[in-house]
Amino acid sequence: MSKIADPRLAEAGKKNFEWARKHMDALVKLAEKHEEKKTLEGVRIGVCLHITKETSVLIDSLIRAGAEVFIAAANPLSTNDDIAAYLATRCHIWAWRGETEEDYKWCIKQVITKKPDQIIDDGADMHVMAHEMNAKWVRGGTEETTTGVVRLRSMEGEGKLMYPIIAVNNAKTKFLFDNRYGTGQSTIDGILRATSLLLAGKNFVVVGYGWVGKGIAIRARGMGARVYVVEPDPIKALEAHLEGFHVGRISKFAKIGDIFVTATGQKGVIRYEHMERMKDGAILANAGHFDVEIDIRTLNSKARNIREVRQNVEEYELPNGKKIYVLARGRVVNLVAAEGHPPEVMQMSFANQFAATVYISNNYKTMKAGLYDVPVKVEAEVAAAALSAYGIELERMTREQKQYAKSWKV
Numbered sequence: 354m355s356k357i358a359d360p361r362l363a364e365a366g367k368k369n370f371e372w373a374r375k376h377m378d379a380l381v382k383l384a385e386k387h388e389e390k391k392t393l394e395g396v397r398i399g400v401c402l403h404i405t406k407e408t409s410v411l412i413d414s415l416i417r418a419g420a421e422v423f424i425a426a427a428n429p430l431s432t433n434d435d436i437a438a439y440l441a442t443r444c445h446i447w448a449w450r451g452e453t454e455e456d457y458k459w460c461i462k463q464v465i466t467k468k469p470d471q472i473i474d475d476g477a478d479m480h481v482m483a484h485e486m487n488a489k490w491v492r493g494g495t496e497e498t499t500t501g502v503v504r505l506r507s508m509e510g511e512g513k514l515m516y517p518i519i520a521v522n523n524a525k526t527k528f529l530f531d532n533r534y535g536t537g538q539s540t541i542d543g544i545l546r547a548t549s550l551l552l553a554g555k556n557f558v559v560v561g562y563g564w565v566g567k568g569i570a571i572r573a574r575g576m577g578a579r580v581y582v583v584e585p586d587p588i589k590a591l592e593a594h595l596e597g598f599h600v601g602r603i604s605k606f607a608k609i610g611d612i613f614v615t616a617t618g619q620k621g622v623i624r625y626e627h628m629e630r631m632k633d634g635a636i637l638a639n640a641g642h643f644d645v646e647i648d649i650r651t652l653n654s655k656a657r658n659i660r661e662v663r664q665n666v667e668e669y670e671l672p673n674g675k676k677i678y679v680l681a682r683g684r685v686v687n688l689v690a691a692e693g694h695p696p697e698v699m700q701m702s703f704a705n706q707f708a709a710t711v712y713i714s715n716n717y718k719t720m721k722a723g724l725y726d727v728p729v730k731v732e733a734e735v736a737a738a739a740l741s742a743y744g745i746e747l748e749r750m751t752r753e754q755k756q757y758a759k760s761w762k763v
């Protein structure tokens with residue numbers, strides 16, 4: 354029996370779904386308003402997200418609002434098979450852990466050929482394929498990640514976008530929390546689950562000091578590591594310096610690091626010339642969307658010997674005799690070796706996804722092809738839902754203070 358049709362796996366997935374849902378009140382409460390009204394009745398939604406317990410809560414919310422959902426994974430190695438089996442009881446799904454590159458594309462293609470009205474994407478692979486397939490039936494969509502927004506911005510610049518897309522990533526209630534605290538915790542979680550080693554006292558090199566790198570650096574420091582940051586942007590490098598991290602070049606830190614994590618959205622930021630200089634036993638992991646940040650291809654071609662020493666840990670013996678270890682094959686370590694961002698963070702990202710999907714459904718007729726920010730009203734709604742979910746009461750300003758805030762008199 355295939356895993357996706359296994360009722361025992363589906364039952365386990367349902368429990369994980371329920372556990373996540375308990376911790377995603379911001380999304381659940383926001384979506385509840387649309388359940389009675391069936392706001393998304395009859396809307397066919399194509400989804401390309403990591404198949405996690407948190408994603409299953411978003412899918413459940415879309416279905417409750419009346420949508421018909423078709424889903425593929427956003428990464429060949431990130432699918433939780435129990436969740437896939439559970440989702441197979443609720444919607445149409447093509448996803449399993451360990452897809453080949455070909456399988457991965459085939460799964461995304463299956464979704465597009467089912468003619469979705471809208472697309473929810475993570476990384477833009479489904480949007481890109483929809484454009485390659487000239488999917489004229491797509492009314493609009495959303496995009497979850499920094500990487501995806503960069504790709505779509507480039508398509509927009511070349512006049513290639515065929516429909517409106519809301520850049521969910523750019524909502525404050527997304528990137529300030531998901532990218533920083535979500536990736537911060539889950540990347541450390543992935544490294545620890547894969548290696549089961551101590552972080553305290555280790556030299557921990559973070560390549561890239563965007564929101565993701567910032568989150569990883571502060572959490573690594575919190576676990577007692579000495580943190581080194583590599584960053585080409587002058588302002589971000591200054592931020593890292595004044596945060597108390599060592600800042601410098603990868604060519605210098607290559608010799609020093611015990612653990613390296615890439616979070617740049619770039620390609621080839623750790624190259625073979627750096628790997629050759631690394632200490633025997635150095636550990637490499639990637640937290641960026643694509644598996645191109647660490648040059649694994651060259652490493653594969655140069656290594657004298659390659660073997661799996663633990664689940665998600667590959668040992669590479671270099672011609673110079675040193676051994677270095679790559680986690681999760683250089684793919685998103687937080688989703689391959691751990692379970693991705695925790696539900697309390699994803700409730701905000703997915704509340705934005707849900708609300709932006711409803712917005713597109715209501716407004717696509719008047720929206721031109723192009724990239725859009727999450728509407729201000731939606732941002733405010735998500736922030737209010739998240740504050741309520743966290744049980745936080747905001748201070749109220751007095752009338753006098755409101756006046757003072759606008760005045761030039763002391």
Ligand code: ADE
Pocket residue numbers: 402403404405406407408535688692693694695699
């Ligand atoms: N991206 C990062 N963490 C995630 C999660 N838990 N679910 C879906 N997408 C994610």
